[in-house]
Amino acid sequence: MDDTQTTVAELIRLVDDFVAERQWEPFHDPKNLSMAMAIEAGELMEHFQWLRSDELGLVKEDERKMAQIREELADIAAYLLSFASTMGIDVSSALKHKMKKNALKYPADKFRGRFQ
Amino acid sequence: MDDTQTTVAELIRLVDDFVAERQWEPFHDPKNLSMAMAIEAGELMEHFQWLRSDELGLVKEDERKMAQIREELADIAAYLLSFASTMGIDVSSALKHKMKKNALKYPADKFRGRFQ
Amino acid sequence: MDDTQTTVAELIRLVDDFVAERQWEPFHDPKNLSMAMAIEAGELMEHFQWLRSDELGLVKEDERKMAQIREELADIAAYLLSFASTMGIDVSSALKHKMKKNALKYPADKFRGRFQ
Amino acid sequence: MDDTQTTVAELIRLVDDFVAERQWEPFHDPKNLSMAMAIEAGELMEHFQWLRSDELGLVKEDERKMAQIREELADIAAYLLSFASTMGIDVSSALKHKMKKNALKYPADKFRGRFQ
Numbered sequence: 137m138d139d140t141q142t143t144v145a146e147l148i149r150l151v152d153d154f155v156a157e158r159q160w161e162p163f164h165d166p167k168n169l170s171m172a173m174a175i176e177a178g179e180l181m182e183h184f185q186w187l188r189s190d191e192l193g194l195v196k197e198d199e200r201k202m203a204q205i206r207e208e209l210a211d212i213a214a215y216l217l218s219f220a221s222t223m224g225i226d227v228s229s230a231l232k233h234k235m236k237k238n239a240l241k242y243p244a245d246k247f248r249g250r251f252q
Numbered sequence: 253m254d255d256t257q258t259t260v261a262e263l264i265r266l267v268d269d270f271v272a273e274r275q276w277e278p279f280h281d282p283k284n285l286s287m288a289m290a291i292e293a294g295e296l297m298e299h300f301q302w303l304r305s306d307e308l309g310l311v312k313e314d315e316r317k318m319a320q321i322r323e324e325l326a327d328i329a330a331y332l333l334s335f336a337s338t339m340g341i342d343v344s345s346a347l348k349h350k351m352k353k354n355a356l357k358y359p360a361d362k363f364r365g366r367f368q
Numbered sequence: 369m370d371d372t373q374t375t376v377a378e379l380i381r382l383v384d385d386f387v388a389e390r391q392w393e394p395f396h397d398p399k400n401l402s403m404a405m406a407i408e409a410g411e412l413m414e415h416f417q418w419l420r421s422d423e424l425g426l427v428k429e430d431e432r433k434m435a436q437i438r439e440e441l442a443d444i445a446a447y448l449l450s451f452a453s454t455m456g457i458d459v460s461s462a463l464k465h466k467m468k469k470n471a472l473k474y475p476a477d478k479f480r481g482r483f484q
Numbered sequence: 485m486d487d488t489q490t491t492v493a494e495l496i497r498l499v500d501d502f503v504a505e506r507q508w509e510p511f512h513d514p515k516n517l518s519m520a521m522a523i524e525a526g527e528l529m530e531h532f533q534w535l536r537s538d539e540l541g542l543v544k545e546d547e548r549k550m551a552q553i554r555e556e557l558a559d560i561a562a563y564l565l566s567f568a569s570t571m572g573i574d575v576s577s578a579l580k581h582k583m584k585k586n587a588l589k590y591p592a593d594k595f596r597g598r599f600q
Contacts, residue, residue: 139260139336142344154351157360163367163418165308167300167320174297174522177290181431185403186395186599189536192281198314205282206341209332210350213343216328217331220255223312225322227314227329228258234326235270241314244273250400251279251534252365279534287533289431290406294526301519302511324399334471371496371568374576376487385584389592392510397540398553399532405560406525413522424513428571437514438558438573442582444521444564445575446559452487455544457554458589460490460559466558467502476505 144227148217157216164218172215180208258345264333271334280334288331296324376459380449387450401451405444412440492575503566512566520563528556590595 137146155164183205195201220227229242242251253262270282291313300322301306311317336343369378414415417439422433427433452459474483503512508587523527534541568575589597 137348138342138345139264141259143259144255144263147260147344147347150347150351153263154354158358158363159365160367161530162365165305166311167297167303167308168304168417170293170297170300170412170521171519172289174293174333174406174526175410175413175417177286177293178407178522181283181286181290181403181407183409186288186400187283189281189283189538192283195282200291202339205339207338207350207353208343209336209343212332213347214288214350216325217290220325223318223321223325225318225325226254227261228253228255230322230326230366231263231266231279232253234323235266235331238270239324242274247274249275249278250257251276251282284534287403287406289531289535290403290410290522291526291529294406294523297519297523301523302516305422369576369580370574371492371576375489375491376495377579379492379576380487382579382583386586388563390595391597392599394597398543399493399529399535399537399540402525402532406522406529409513409522409525411519413515413518416518419515421513421515424515427514427529428573433575434571437571439582439585441564441568441571441573444560445579446582447525448560448564452557453502454518455550455553455557457550457557458486459557460485460487460489460495462558463495463553465499465559466485466555467498470502474532479506481507481510483508 139247144217147213148221151214151217152221164222166219166223168223169215169219173212173219176208176211176215180205180212181207262280264343265330266335267330267333279347282335282339285331285335285338287329289335292324292327292331296321296328299324323329376449379445380453380459383446383449384453397452398451398455401447401454404447406456408443410446412437412444415440415477455483492565495561496569496575499562499565500569512570514567514571515568517563517567521560521567524556524559524563528553528560531556 153165154159183201187195192213217227219225220230266366299311303311305326311321333343335341336346386395415427419427426440427437449459451457452462503509508576531543531549543553565575567573568578
């Protein structure tokens with residue numbers, strides 16, 4: 137069951153069940169979960185921290201590194217989904233809403249290939 | 253189309269299209285995207301930074317704050333999905349794999365209500 | 369030589385010499401160093417991540433934890449000082465300048481005991 | 485009074501006085517201050533986020549950007565010093581201790597120009 141066949145709600149249930157089975161809900165408050173995302177993003181950054189822009193392509197060919205990177209990304213995703221669940225946020229709606237706002241802020245014809 | 257009806261792949265396409273329309277792929281390398289997640293996680297933390305654990309419940313009732321929080325979470329999600337796309341990572345598989353590993357590391361009966 | 373007898377410049381020299389002896393200057397660009405600070409701040413947060421506000425006092429009495437915390441704080445300081453050196457920033461002047469600006473933004477009589 | 489003439493203790497006093505005048509000590513617990521450092525490090529990263537390694541040199545010549553960068557660095561320094569004060573950590577001793585440990589981990593002759 138890969139990304140083409142898995143809904144966001146199914147992933148949220150996976151994380152929620154894990155938390156519920158351990159009765160970890162008291163720890164999963166929004167402050168702690170936002171910290172958890174930042175901490176895991178930090179661990180993900182570690183894999184690229186000292187690489188120059190032109191060296192980044194090599195990472196993808198290093199399967200040992202990629203396995204670690206997948207795990208770090210999964211950690212961020214898990215906390216993100218737990219945060220959404222705790223706060224009653226629908227991730228898909230929030231993302232669609234934000235991307236529409238971004239599209240107004242950055243019209244494609246004006247920002248092609250640049251940010252400013 | 254909420255989380256129960258949206259696949260991860262649909263959200264990735266949403267983000268990928270946005271990036272492609274602006275030809276922003278050169279900026280979306282894994283180093284920059286990992287930084288972006290950490291930066292946005294920092295912005296999300298700002299909403300809880302000075303609140304005591306016992307004050308966190310109030311945030312949910314503040315609709316203005318919740319609108320901002322949904323946007324910050326969407327930002328993290330957007331960069332996470334773009335990262336996954338750039339690196340060829342299937343988020344659902346990575347999350348399922350990691351949750352299984354976590355379940356072995358934290359057996360439910362031993363870690364009920366505690367981490368250590 | 370403790371904080372009462374050590375100038376900021378002496379600490380910067382300590383870090384600069386360490387970097388120079390290893391010819392690590394090419395890695396110590398401002399992008400990488402800002403990432404390094406965020407990563408180390410993430411590692412520092414890990415020590416407090418799951419603690420409620422009312423449990424934080426105990427950390428100080430745990431000497432093993434305090435030793436780790438001192439090291440994490442030293443890591444942030446090292447990268448902060450290396451960043452300042454690389455970018456030609458005088459930390460003392462920058463801090464004094466910012467604290468004056470903060471004092472205007474948060475007049476003491478208006479913000480006593482609160483942020484907003 | 486620049487870095488060559490300012491002790492770390494003097495900077496800590498500056499920050500401590502600012503906090504005490506506003507009675508902000510209850511907010512300045514180690515969890516919140518570690519978050520604050522991560523948040524400010526995130527804001528510092530924003531200035532370099534989308535730049536390639538070979539574009540970083542230009543930042544130093546942009547005085548408007550440099551003024552913002554100095555302020556972000558000052559913010560990290562302020563929270564770092566407040567953290568040290570709250571936790572009773574001597575920054576200079578902690579840094580010297582950590583740099584000695586780093587020197588053993590990364591002998592100069594073995595790690596010249598590389599990390600691994």
